[in-house]
Amino acid sequence: MHVIFKSLFLLVFVPIYSQNSISGTISNSNTNESLAYVNVYLPKLEKGTVSDENGFFKIDNLPSGNHEILFSFIGFESKSRIIKIPMSENLNIQLATSAIEMKDIIISTPFHKLQRDNVMKVEQENIKTLKANGAMTLADGIGNIAGVESITTGIGIGKPVIRGLSSNRVLVYVQGVRLENQQFGDEHGLGINDTGVESVEVIKGPASLLYGSDALGGVLYINPEKFANNNASSGDVGTIYFSNTQGFLTTAGVKSSTETFKFLFRGSVASHSDYKTEDYRVTNTRFKEQDFKAGIGYQKAHFKNEFRYNVNTSKLGIPEEIGSQSTEKTPLLPYQEITNHVFSNKSTVFFTDSKLDINLGFIYNDRKEFEEEHHHDDEAHEEEEHEHENDDILEAALHMKLNTINYDVKYHLPNSEKIETIIGVQGMNQTNKNYGEEQLIPDATTNDIGVLATSHIHFEKADVQLGVRFDNRTIAVVSGINKNFNSLNGAAGVKTNITKNMVARLNLATGFRSPNLAELTSYGSHEGTNRFEIGNKNLKSEQNFQMDLSIEYNDKHWEVFANGFYNTINNYIYLSPDSSVIDETPVYNYLQNDANLYGGEFGIHLHPHPIHWLHVESSFETVIGKQNNGDYLPLIPANSINNVIRVEFDKNRLQESYAFIKIKSTFNQNKVSLNETNTEGYNLLSAGIGGTVQFLKNNLTINISGNNLTNKTYINHLSRLKPDGIFNMGRNIGLGLRYHF
Structure with a gap:
């Protein structure tokens, strides 16, 4: 401090x-x-x-x-x-x-550069593109990024999976600060709305050097909407309608900048009914969400400051079984009510040839879960489902408040044409308190502090990045449990041009993850998961080592990439049943064993001459996860291949126009853990068209997209509804309009 x-x-x-x-x-x-x-x-x-x-x-x-x-x-x-x-x-x-798409600046790595200049391989996708492809939510959209999937509970709840690792092994950054929202739970989603978001970046592999504990599996870095350019103002209002859920997302925003001051405001509301398969609607997958974002910026020659605020409130149904069929949008019991506040302040002081960055954040997460009581007849059950719409008569069975303070201070040393160096200190103070009648994890305080140094060195034929970091985490539980974890980690990478058009990257890195509060202290039933979880206070930190090799070839008319990785994890923490039962619920214990994950992503992109408006893309991704005893790890995505044909035009009347057709083929997943069953493969057909036209002297953007156009009945291996045999969403048509002024 x-x-x-x-x-x-x-x-x-x-x-x-x-x-x-x-x-x-x-x-x-x-x-x-x-x-x-x-x-x-x-x-x-x-x-x-x-x-x-x-x-x-x-x-x-x-x-x-x-x-x-x-x-x-x-x-x-x-x-x-x-x-x-x-x-x-x-x-x-x-x-x-x-003909190659324009790439944005990579923000998640310490040396902001175009991806072609980066030593680390970072995937980036623009939110505008993900929405145009029919993504209903942010969690839905990130599944289009190579090597990234989502564990889902319906469409309203999703959490990222990077190369087979998820939950507390994947760190999420938003507004430049780490997001903390009780992400340990299976049915705990991101709690982030994609409106007011510019792009998403994914660091695949250990990023503990840059971000500390919980970045063992990678980082999902969410970049907020940019301010307007100097002396400019703009605004927009838009809506998207989704046929499957009879749902909508409506948003409006305005922003303006002078030479010195900047501001922006954006609000949005979303509401969805239960999603539909070919045969039925999946009861209680409905949800409602409201989101508000604001930002104020100040900049002079040698100092700039940016303050942002986001509040997101959501009411999410927790599906359990197929029941009442309706298009109502108010969730039934059980459901979650979540309010998430994110305050962030980013300051930079510029000296001659050096600068100091100071990022401060405060996250307040208020999570309530309302459970269904036992009922003696269907009529009484039906009456309570309507009564619970008045939340004043309900008491939250589970109510947790999580307060998190983050700080991140980095000094960029005076650099030369050959070397750039950063030293810094990062940390976190977090308190969890319970207010409900039930308790999954106890009241506790967590403190993190880490110091780091990293350099980017430019040689004539190669770029090298080196770094080292030390971290300490303490967890103090009200019941008297006090834990202390330390870890020293490093990273080394090299990027070189094998030929004029071929680039190779090799990165070696270690990472770690301290056991979270749930893994150490859980004792209770998780609503909807049908598990009574018991923590283990003797758990050790997970420690991993990963090797990444990436090769890319870019020409005027085609691109090819191949990414391979091997990840070994010591003391991997997992849940395992012990055959006992508490409160009519099977008991699961937290255990540890060494594990290994390996696989990669491979793809090709053709834009033939002279028809540069035509793009043919194909990519394949695979990951295998196994414990050292030979058992497979749970929740490993199935192998998949994406094939896309896309055309892009820019005519006077219809600007930035496009059309695409996509087939995603997901293979059988037979490499499953002892607590899982095999999952059959499937093919999904998607298509879309869109563009921008002049309307009342301003731009009107129109998008039409269709997902699962054949109305295929299928189950994704990462769906939390899979054990109940519940299908994923059927055919969905999205119509989006956005007017810019």
């Missing part, structure tokens, strides 16, 4: 420096014609603009020093340059045409 106060002191007494400007022109390298509306962005400053009709751009109020500047435009190859500010002359930038 001393480092934080010292850093805040620096913010107050930061010296006054002269302010600088940069300007230049951007043109087509083939025709020398000026390019308008090119994105110009300085990632370290998080400041940018767009070129005007003459290709001219200018950015004011910039600090002195070496800075990376990026130029990107649809249909052209992105370009990056290192510039030294102040500059005495204008920049003259030429961009080459390219």
